[in-house]
Amino acid sequence: MNNYTPWSVDEIAKWVAQDIEEGMYVNLGIGQPTKVAGFLPEDKDIFLHSENGVLGMGPEPAEGEEDGDLINAGKQYITLLEGGSYFHHGDSFTMIRGGHIDLCVLGAFEVAENGDIANWFLGRPKDIPAVGGAMDLAVGAKEVYVMMDHVSKNGAPKIVETLNLPITGEKCVDRIYTDLAVIDVTDQGLMVRKMVAGLTFDELQANTGAKLIQQ
Amino acid sequence: MNNYTPWSVDEIAKWVAQDIEEGMYVNLGIGQPTKVAGFLPEDKDIFLHSENGVLGMGPEPAEGEEDGDLINAGKQYITLLEGGSYFHHGDSFTMIRGGHIDLCVLGAFEVAENGDIANWFLGRPKDIPAVGGAMDLAVGAKEVYVMMDHVSKNGAPKIVETLNLPITGEKCVDRIYTDLAVIDVTDQGLMVRKMVAGLTFDELQANTGAKLIQQ
Amino acid sequence: MLNKVTESTAEAVSNIHDGATILIGGFGLAGQPAELIDALIEHNAKDLTIVSNNAGNGDTGLALLLKAGCVRKIICSFPRQHDSYIFDDLYRAGKIELEVVPQGSLAARLEAAGSGLGAIYTPTAYGTLLAEGKETRTIDGVNYVLEYPIKGDFALIKAFKGDRWGNLTYRKAARNFGPIMATASKHTIAQVSEVVALGALDPEHIITPGIFVHEVVCMGAET
Amino acid sequence: MLNKVTESTAEAVSNIHDGATILIGGFGLAGQPAELIDALIEHNAKDLTIVSNNAGNGDTGLALLLKAGCVRKIICSFPRQHDSYIFDDLYRAGKIELEVVPQGSLAARLEAAGSGLGAIYTPTAYGTLLAEGKETRTIDGVNYVLEYPIKGDFALIKAFKGDRWGNLTYRKAARNFGPIMATASKHTIAQVSEVVALGALDPEHIITPGIFVHEVVCMGAET
Numbered sequence A, B: 001m002n003n004y005t006p007w008s009v010d011e012i013a014k015w016v017a018q019d020i021e022e023g024m025y026v027n028l029g030i031g032q033p034t035k036v037a038g039f040l041p042e043d044k045d046i047f048l049h050s051e052n053g054v055l056g057m058g059p060e061p062a063e064g065e066e067d068g069d070l071i072n073a074g075k076q077y078i079t080l081l082e083g084g085s086y087f088h089h090g091d092s093f094t095m096i097r098g099g100h101i102d103l104c105v106l107g108a109f110e111v112a113e114n115g116d117i118a119n120w121f122l123g124r125p126k127d128i129p130a131v132g133g134a135m136d137l138a139v140g141a142k143e144v145y146v147m148m149d150h151v152s153k154n155g156a157p158k159i160v161e162t163l164n165l166p167i168t169g170e171k172c173v174d175r176i177y178t179d180l181a182v183i184d185v186t187d188q189g190l191m192v193r194k195m196v197a198g199l200t201f202d203e204l205q206a207n208t209g210a211k212l213i214q215q
Numbered sequence C, D: 001m002l003n004k005v006t007e008s009t010a011e012a013v014s015n016i017h018d019g020a021t022i023l024i025g026g027f028g029l030a031g032q033p034a035e036l037i038d039a040l041i042e043h044n045a046k047d048l049t050i051v052s053n054n055a056g057n058g059d060t061g062l063a064l065l066l067k068a069g070c071v072r073k074i075i076c077s078f079p080r081q082h083d084s085y086i087f088d089d090l091y092r093a094g095k096i097e098l099e100v101v102p103q104g105s106l107a108a109r110l111e112a113a114g115s116g117l118g119a120i121y122t123p124t125a126y127g128t129l130l131a132e133g134k135e136t137r138t139i140d141g142v143n144y145v146l147e148y149p150i151k152g153d154f155a156l157i158k159a160f161k162g163d164r165w166g167n168l169t170y171r172k173a174a175r176n177f178g179p180i181m182a183t184a185s186k187h188t189i190a191q192v193s194e195v196v197a198l199g200a201l202d203p204e205h206i207i208t209p210g211i212f213v214h215e216v217v218c219m220g221a222e223t
Helices: A009-018 A032-039 A089-097 A134-140 A201-206 B009-018 B032-039 B089-097 B134-140 B201-206 C034-043 C061-067 C085-092 C103-114 C178-184 D034-043 D061-067 D085-092 D103-114 D178-184
Strands: A025-028 A047-050 A054-058 A079-086 A103-106 A110-112 A143-147 A173-177 A181-186 A189-195 A212-214 B025-028 B047-050 B054-058 B079-086 B103-106 B110-112 B143-147 B173-177 B181-186 B189-195 B212-214 C021-024 C048-051 C071-076 C097-100 C119-122 C136-139 C142-147 C152-162 C185-195 C215-222 D021-024 D048-051 D071-076 D097-100 D119-122 D136-139 D142-147 D152-162 D185-195 D215-222
Touching: A009 A032, A009 A143, A009 A173, A025 A032, A032 A103, A032 A143, A047 A089, A089 A134, A089 C103, A089 C178, A103 A134, A134 C103, A189 A201, A201 A212, B009 B032, B009 B143, B009 B173, B025 B032, B032 B103, B032 B143, B047 B089, B089 B134, B089 D103, B089 D178, B103 B134, B134 D103, B189 B201, B201 B212, C021 C178, C034 C061, C034 C152, C034 C185, C034 C215, C048 C061, C061 C071, C061 C085, C103 C119, C103 C142, C103 C178, C152 C178, C178 C185, D021 D178, D034 D061, D034 D152, D034 D185, D034 D215, D048 D061, D061 D071, D061 D085, D103 D119, D103 D142, D103 D178, D152 D178, D178 D185
Parallel strands: A025 A047, A025 A103, A103 A143, A143 A173, A189 A212, B025 B047, B025 B103, B103 B143, B143 B173, B189 B212, C021 C048, C021 C152, C048 C071, C071 C097, C152 C185, C185 C215, D021 D048, D021 D152, D048 D071, D071 D097, D152 D185, D185 D215
Antiparallel strands: A047 A054, A054 A079, A173 A181, A181 A189, B047 B054, B054 B079, B173 B181, B181 B189, C119 C142, C119 D119, C136 C142, D119 D142, D136 D142
16 A cells, blocks of 8 residues: 555646746646646746747637647647747757757656656557657757656556667756656766655655665 | 950949849859949849848948948948848858859959869968858859959969969859950850950960860 | 749649659648648649658648648658648558658758758767668767758748748748748748738848748738 | 846956857957957956957957957958958967858858757868868768867857847847857857847847847947
């Protein structure tokens, strides 16, 4: 029997949001990471970038105010803050590849203990490969955070010694936020920074496919 | 005794201008080529490009209307036509190197019979090398015309079998306009298209360092 | 007087030949030149290679072009979407070739084409399936993949305002691939919401100078 | 509240260290950040590498920086001008290093730096003195030279309007190298004629988004 309740996606998003500092240029990946936007402090200037040529993304538009020309990389309707800007895809990936984005938060299928990430392709026969901007973000952002469930739906660890799935980028993940813990990828190994209340380190280790280090 | 009067720079510029068609995007090099602008037909839309981020250059400004922020590659004051645009150096050389400029007209120290051009550096001990956009224009423009005196100040031919001076670009000149003749650089050799009145082909050949072909 | 404004989308696409490589702007539906694609379907050129970020949505635009059987190959970053069922079926049936390119490499390869570079070393995709068989090089300790330009015979893009010299502005995030595709193709066709008089576009605000645009088709008002 | 507006040019350049590589905007005098250069002369950092299109004019701006003995090396496309006598004398006296780069390769190498490319193959300068010793490659029958990025520790540029997030617009042909130098440096300092309120710059008209700009110094009005 578990003595803990995993963090909800909103709770994980809050942990991520807390670690984002004023003045940072941040790209939030499709899926769970999108939620982070809702928990950023309103009194701080934090700049959200979207691959499709938007810097300074604001919140969702009010109903009836959606504009088909103003969407994010996940093709959701967005708004633009005062001080935001539009630019073309070349310039947008200059920002990403050129190391101008301070932080990107990506979803992932797997993360390896050396920071390798797999998040673009499961590689099963019926799967259609689709990468979008994931590989550019993985190599280009100054820091890469991953936000994902700690284990897969069938209970398999998603943090592993070496990837089983096709890689997105080598040694690029700096920190992992899951529903069970926040873990830093360091030169010494996977350093546990925070755990869900009631969870023991041994329980966390049992759900993880690579060696963890207790802080 | 000569039976001919060499064309003036203005007359050469007129010959060049006559060969420029409506709708062409044209870059006029520093020096003699700048003069071509004054002889373009006013009823045709011809687009003058300047390396420093201007498309649609207009004539010189009226006295007192000069603007230090509106200059051409020769650092002369210019104006902008309605329909002109400004852009940065990256985009400007996308136009040039990417093959979007239909024609550039360059001055030259020497042109070889295979279309090699030397126009950036005399290479003498006291000379300071300075290239500007010359090498980009030479390789990037769809067509390269050269406008120059037929012989140097001391009478040496400037059209030669092989260059004596440091090269700017290989096999890129398509046509040469001098004060004595208009000459096409073709796979067959240097084809004389036009000569100054009173000049014989033999006289022209005598002033030229490579074999000419009479059309 | 030079006038790049073409009367109809049908006329604009009339020279597109079988086997052409066509760059098609848009990210999802934003910036997708739907009317030009409709005209291309009608025109019925075959064996096309399409370069676009996505592989079509629902039963509109690019998806219909695929459905019409005009496309041999698609080069894109993100074919799989919740409503990309037309592409999905063709792909699984082996009826269309797919080259997946990271979005930033797609942009960079279009920019390389537009700016006359022969090839570029990009760090993106190093060590991944998408770099398999590609040349690599380590420069200053970073690993790069050698990528070649993607050149279009034609580009179909959607802009906001245009003039008779082909100058264009865009609207919000519909700008996306339009400006770089315009530079990367031999013949760029832009559909615009409005054709304005020469000089009506501020020279400081023109995003695509007319040099990159060969035809402008008006979907709305001419002012 | 993030505010990139710095009070003075002196403060803006105060972190520039000896030996730094500094990208300086401008083409001739248009777009040259004269006041920032004045502050840099006053700051008196030494052993600098300067990247700029020209090597200074007359007794102003960049020319004075050279005269002050702050510059070890200059990377530019066109040092020799009718009034570049300060550079000319230093060069002939062997007191300054010069790397001449074709103007388009200068732009392309700055863009490569800004966009994270490891190297590029450009056709410019193939077969010339300026490609001597450089790696070459023939791709699809065209000869290219391998060129590496030019990265700046700092960029000093001149823009027209700016806001507290660092968004910039430029004025006419003074735009020139500003936007690409901003992308290519670790720390970009822009002098502007006017600082405007956030939101006053139309998001469609911003040429350099604030992500590329770290400090804005106002030379005129704050509105």
